[in-house]
Amino acid sequence: MSAAETGAVPSFRVWALPGLPEVRAGDDIAKLIATAEPGLADGDVLLVTSKIVSKAEGRILEATDREAAIDAETVRVVARRGTLRIVENRQGLVMAAAGVDASNTPAGTVLLLPEDPDRSARAIRDGLRDTLGVEVGVVVTDTFGRPWRAGLTDVAIGAAGVRVLDDLRGGTDAYGNPLNATVVATADELAAAGDLVKGKAAGLPVAVVRGLAHVVTAHVVTAGDAAAASASADEAGARALVRGAADDMFRLGTSEAVREAVTLRRTVREFTDDPVDPGAVRRAVAAAVTAPAPHHTTPWRFVLLESEESRTRLLDAMRDAWIADLRRDGKSEESIAKRVRRGDVLRSAPYLAVPCLVMDGSHHYGDERRDTAEREMFVVAAGAGVQNFLVALAGERLGSAWVSSTMFCRSVVREVLDLPDGWDPLGAVAIGRPATAPRERPARDAEDFLTVR
Template identity: 40%
Template sequence: MATQLTLTALPDIPLVEPGDDLATIILDAYARADLMPADGDVLVIAQKIISKAENRYAHLEAIEPCPAALALADRTRTDPRLAALILRESREVLRQRPGVIIVEHKLGYVHANAGIDRSNIVSDDEHDPRVLLLPADPDASARGLRDTLRKRCRVDIAVIINDSAGRAWRNGVIGFAIGCAGIEPLRDMIGQPDMFGRALERTQIAVADELAAAGSLLMGQASEATPVVLARGVRFSASDVGTAPLIRARHEDLFR
């Protein structure tokens, strides 16, 4: 059992542009940190650089709001074009009030504004602002990056893509996994004995979310510019199941 976990923000990651080779960027950052990729490494990577590399930008000037978007924008005092994008990226609006739109993203997770973000984004034209959407398939993004790193380095690395979200029962945002590859995201301990031999009845550990949150501590939320965090010493099982096991079934969700 691992008794020590180390987290290292890989240094000097450049601003990522569409089409950039993230594997090369990450390996260069390993070298700058005087580190070599090793079996068991877990890379926690900010969603934003994945989306930028995949050109998941949307220009607000190109959006024509539908009647539903106009109504949502009026109720929440939101830019109607942004409201239209939020609806396009979502299955359902769950909660709303002025300044807040909580949705179920079409990929299944619940958070604000469908993960659409304007922070730390340079617009090509100040009269045509752009926003950044989540990756179209974060699990596939994680698998693709992991496969490339494994081929180049000949080591077994796991990849977690994280984003930030609030929680229904606590203040503040926290990092959570929206994509992963090479790691079992949910460790089921039901039936295992506790310290006194009693069988655990409900315990499941969201391993990928815990690592996503740990990585967020070093990434920060503003101008830190450290979007890749290396975790070493993690005890995990390999899996290519992705993040689906982390999403609670709707009929079990007491907050809806």
């Protein structure tokens, strides 16, 4: 029963555990703790620094090159600035240097994090139960930096017998307001409290919290494998604290996010019926108009076809113009029908945008060579704007296909969309949620496209 339920003033006590020897590979952490603190009681929570767990589990590595060790433990680079890397490691944790630590370990060696910190926490909890007969919670901690906050703190990377998250959604606050998003990271709060008494350099790797028995979960043993029963009772452990990719709004650093958006920019030819957020398209246009342009001009215009009626009217007129062109070319009706069907990618999209080039601010030299170069500069600038647009759409998780067809019937497009004569349509962009995952793109080596002088 919690203090709130009994009416008592909430309080707890936390202290560091003195007397632990230097931990070596093969040591039993539970027995070392039981020897140092035989007075542990049911409902206590043990906060154990991951370094001693790693040492006991033999996760010490001879490494003259720490960077190579970080590479080996890295699954994904989240952000990089100089030699500092924030990465996702093999345990799914996003942290600096993959958790590879060169402190508190002999020169020429590094410590890796425990392979499975939740399993490590369960082993310590089970060992204390066997040795002392007590039901305690165990949190394995490590030091993290945090986005938007200076300084370091300890957080939970492994847990057993502890309610790692306290979901308050569905309840109310002191004023009766509904709690719709409040999920408290209890295990992280415990880890930070323990760090206040353990310190970073005091040689006190374990702390005990007493007075918060309500956060300790019951141990349940059922028929069958006891370890599996323990894992089930402890639910997901600290793994539940790791935010999944689908819910992570800050998954990448700035340069990495740009590179991923460029990589995600793929031609999509099949779309779902899901509506497209007009705000997302407008944000993509805002990115488009940051492209470089000659003479401080703005050679881009984007016509957004947000109604089905406007899309159908344009595509019908373009189809009729295309059929007329194909007939003039002497194509058979069967060939014409096949070609028209292949052009249906624009019809399948729930949203269309028509980027246009305008030459406002361009110079006229009266010289064909220079006037041609002037127009080419504007075309290149407009293309840069469209590329920005497509990449920004990918960043919004929208698929797109840039189709050139409007360039072959510009007068028709201008007439149907009531555009000024000086607006030159540069194709049409089909936009929507991809109906299927894109096929693997053949790898391209950038070196194949370089010439160095």
